[in-house]
Amino acid sequence: MEDHKTRVEGLAVRVKQFHKDGIPFRLYHGSTNSTRPSVRSLTGSLDVSHMNHVISIDEQSLTCLVEPNVPMDALVDAALEHGLIPPVIPEFPGITVGGSFAGTAGESSSFRHGLFDTTVDWCDVILADGRMTRASKTENPDLFEGMKGTFGTLGVGVLFEVKLLRATKYVELSYQSVSRSITEAKALIHDACRRPAGEVDFVDGIMFSKQNGVVITGKFIDSNEDGLPITTFHKPWDDWHYLHAQNIMHRELSRQKAFPEKPATSSVHQELVPLKSYLFRYDRGAFWTGSYAYDYFITPFNRITRYMLDPFMHTRVMYHALHRSGMMEQFIIQDMALPWLNIEKFYDWVDAEFRIYPQWLCPLNGYGAGGGLNPHGDRDEGLNGKEGMMLNIGVWGPCPGEPVATNRAIEAKLRELRGMKWLYAQTFYSEEEFWSIYDRKAYDGLRAKYNATTLPNVYDKVGDSRKNRGKGLTGIWSVWPLAGIYGLLSCIKGGDYLRKAKD
Ligand SMILES: Cc1cc2nc3c(=O)[nH]c(=O)nc-3n(C[C@H](O)[C@H](O)[C@H](O)COP(=O)(O)OP(=O)(O)OC[C@H]3O[C@@H](n4cnc5c(N)ncnc54)[C@H](O)[C@@H]3O)c2cc1C
Incomplete structure (x- = not known):
C-alpha cells in the first residue's frame, strides 16, 4: 500500500502541474480497447501505465483493491488464487479496471449484475486540480456516479474496490x-x-x-x-x-x-x-472480426491458417494493428443497447440496410451509460420491460457504404428507437445533437463542482470522431495492402501505438 501511495502522489503532482499550466491532459495507460482514433501525445497525457497492481484481496468481505491499469486477465488470475472472481469481466483480457469503470463495459453476466461500474464499491480519485478524494455511494456520491461512463473527464481513478464472487472450476x-x-x-x-x-x-x-x-x-x-x-x-x-x-x-x-x-x-x-x-x-479472433484480416490479406481462413497466425489473432495485438493501420475507419464497430420492445425494429432495419452478420446479443440489466452521462428522460421502464432490461447488439463488420454516412444513419435510427450506443466506438454527432441526447446541465454542473473544466469534456473526447479521421496513415501508406502491412509490422515491432511525440 505504501508503494501505491507513492505512485499516487507522483501522479497528483503531475496533475497539479497540468492544471496550473492549463493543459487539457488525456490519460495514457499503454493500451486501449476503444476504437476511436487516439489523439494522445507524449507531453499532453498522464501516464498511468505503472498503476497495474492488485493491492489486496479480502476473502471475508469478498472485495479486492486494484489500481486502474490492472487488465482483466491479471485481475482474474489474482482473484482465482483465492477462489474468487469479479461478477462482471469484460470479454477481452486487456480491458482494464479504470477503462471499464470510466468507459462502459458489459458482458454476459451483465443481465444480472449490470455494467462493470456497478461492481465497484468506491474509488479514489485525483481531481483535475490535483486534489485527492474518495467517491462512493455515501462519499461524494455525485462524483462516484459521474465518473462512470464519462471517459475520465471528471478526474483520474487511482484505486478501486471491486466486488468478488466465489468462483468455480x-x-x-x-x-x-x-x-x-x-x-x-x-x-x-x-x-x-x-x-x-x-x-x-x-x-x-x-x-x-x-x-x-x-x-x-x-x-x-x-x-x-x-x-x-x-x-x-x-x-x-x-x-x-x-x-x-x-x-x-x-x-x-x-x-x-x-x-x-x-x-x-x-x-x-x-x-x-x-x-x-x-x-x-x-479473445482469439476478437469475436469474429479477426476473420476480416484474412479477407483483407486474401488469406485462406481455415483451421491451419488460424493456428499459424494465432499470435496475431489475440485482441491485444489486434487493437495495436487496428490503431496503427487506421483501418477502424473502414469498419462499422458499434455496440448498441435497445429497449426490449424495439429490438425487432432495429434488427430488421440493420438487416435491410447493411446485412452485416454475425451480430452479438448481450442482455444488460438497467439503462444508462453510467451516471455521469445521463440520456435525457429516456429511463422508460415500461418501454424497457418490467426489469428495465436492454439488449446490446454488436454490429461489427466492413462498412457497406460511406462510413460516416453509414454511422450517422445508425445513430439516427437509434435515436428514433430510443436506443443508445456505447461511446467507446466512433461517433459522428454534432455538438448540438450530442447534448440533445445527454444531460449537459447536470454534467457541466459536476465538472464545475469538481474543478474539472480544464480537462477535455466528454464531447471533445468521444462526441465526433470526424475530427480525428485521417490523422492516421496518409498518402501511399493508407492504400491497400500497405495500411494492413504497416499495422502488422508495427505489432511485430511492439511499443507505444497510442501517443504521438508532439501535440
Ligand atoms: C455491453 C458492452 C459490451 C462491450 N463489449 C466489449 C467487447 O467485447 N470488447 C471490447 O473491446 N470492448 C467492449 N466494450 C467496450 C469496452 O468495454 C470499453 O471500451 C472499455 O472502456 C475498454 O477499456 P480499456 O481499458 O481499453 O479503456 P480505454 O479505452 O483505455 O479507456 C476508456 C476511457 O476510460 C478512461 N479511463 C481509463 N482509465 C481511467 C481512469 N483510471 N480514470 C478515469 N478514466 C479512465 C480513458 O481516458 C478513456 O476515455 C463493451 C462495452 C459495452 C457497454
Whole structure:
C-alpha cells in the first residue's frame, strides 16, 4: 500500500502541474480497447501505465483493491488464487479496471449484475486540480456516479474496490439454436434472464443471419458429474468460439430438418468450459472480426491458417494493428443497447440496410451509460420491460457504404428507437445533437463542482470522431495492402501505438 501511495502522489503532482499550466491532459495507460482514433501525445497525457497492481484481496468481505491499469486477465488470475472472481469481466483480457469503470463495459453476466461500474464499491480519485478524494455511494456520491461512463473527464481513478464472487472450476454452457427470427432469440434470452443465479449465470447470443442464431447460457459448476465434453477456447488449435457455436447451430438445424417431430429442447448442446477459457472465449479472433484480416490479406481462413497466425489473432495485438493501420475507419464497430420492445425494429432495419452478420446479443440489466452521462428522460421502464432490461447488439463488420454516412444513419435510427450506443466506438454527432441526447446541465454542473473544466469534456473526447479521421496513415501508406502491412509490422515491432511525440 505504501508503494501505491507513492505512485499516487507522483501522479497528483503531475496533475497539479497540468492544471496550473492549463493543459487539457488525456490519460495514457499503454493500451486501449476503444476504437476511436487516439489523439494522445507524449507531453499532453498522464501516464498511468505503472498503476497495474492488485493491492489486496479480502476473502471475508469478498472485495479486492486494484489500481486502474490492472487488465482483466491479471485481475482474474489474482482473484482465482483465492477462489474468487469479479461478477462482471469484460470479454477481452486487456480491458482494464479504470477503462471499464470510466468507459462502459458489459458482458454476459451483465443481465444480472449490470455494467462493470456497478461492481465497484468506491474509488479514489485525483481531481483535475490535483486534489485527492474518495467517491462512493455515501462519499461524494455525485462524483462516484459521474465518473462512470464519462471517459475520465471528471478526474483520474487511482484505486478501486471491486466486488468478488466465489468462483468455480467450470462454466457449463447450453447452446440453444434459433431457427426462425430475432423474436425467437429474444424470447430465449428473456426466459434465461428470469432464471435464478446458480441455474443461469451467463447469457449471450450470436445471430448468424436474419433467422438463424444461437443463444448461449452458462452456469457456474465445479465438477463434471454428467460427464459432459470439456471444451477450451484459448489454445491455438482450439476453434474460435463463434465458429464452434456456429457448428453447433448448423448441426442442430440439420437435425431439426431431418426430424421435425422431435422438440428442439431435447437437443440443447451442453459442454463444460474451464472458467478462464470461458471468460475470454472471444479473445482469439476478437469475436469474429479477426476473420476480416484474412479477407483483407486474401488469406485462406481455415483451421491451419488460424493456428499459424494465432499470435496475431489475440485482441491485444489486434487493437495495436487496428490503431496503427487506421483501418477502424473502414469498419462499422458499434455496440448498441435497445429497449426490449424495439429490438425487432432495429434488427430488421440493420438487416435491410447493411446485412452485416454475425451480430452479438448481450442482455444488460438497467439503462444508462453510467451516471455521469445521463440520456435525457429516456429511463422508460415500461418501454424497457418490467426489469428495465436492454439488449446490446454488436454490429461489427466492413462498412457497406460511406462510413460516416453509414454511422450517422445508425445513430439516427437509434435515436428514433430510443436506443443508445456505447461511446467507446466512433461517433459522428454534432455538438448540438450530442447534448440533445445527454444531460449537459447536470454534467457541466459536476465538472464545475469538481474543478474539472480544464480537462477535455466528454464531447471533445468521444462526441465526433470526424475530427480525428485521417490523422492516421496518409498518402501511399493508407492504400491497400500497405495500411494492413504497416499495422502488422508495427505489432511485430511492439511499443507505444497510442501517443504521438508532439501535440
Ligand atoms: C455491453 C458492452 C459490451 C462491450 N463489449 C466489449 C467487447 O467485447 N470488447 C471490447 O473491446 N470492448 C467492449 N466494450 C467496450 C469496452 O468495454 C470499453 O471500451 C472499455 O472502456 C475498454 O477499456 P480499456 O481499458 O481499453 O479503456 P480505454 O479505452 O483505455 O479507456 C476508456 C476511457 O476510460 C478512461 N479511463 C481509463 N482509465 C481511467 C481512469 N483510471 N480514470 C478515469 N478514466 C479512465 C480513458 O481516458 C478513456 O476515455 C463493451 C462495452 C459495452 C457497454
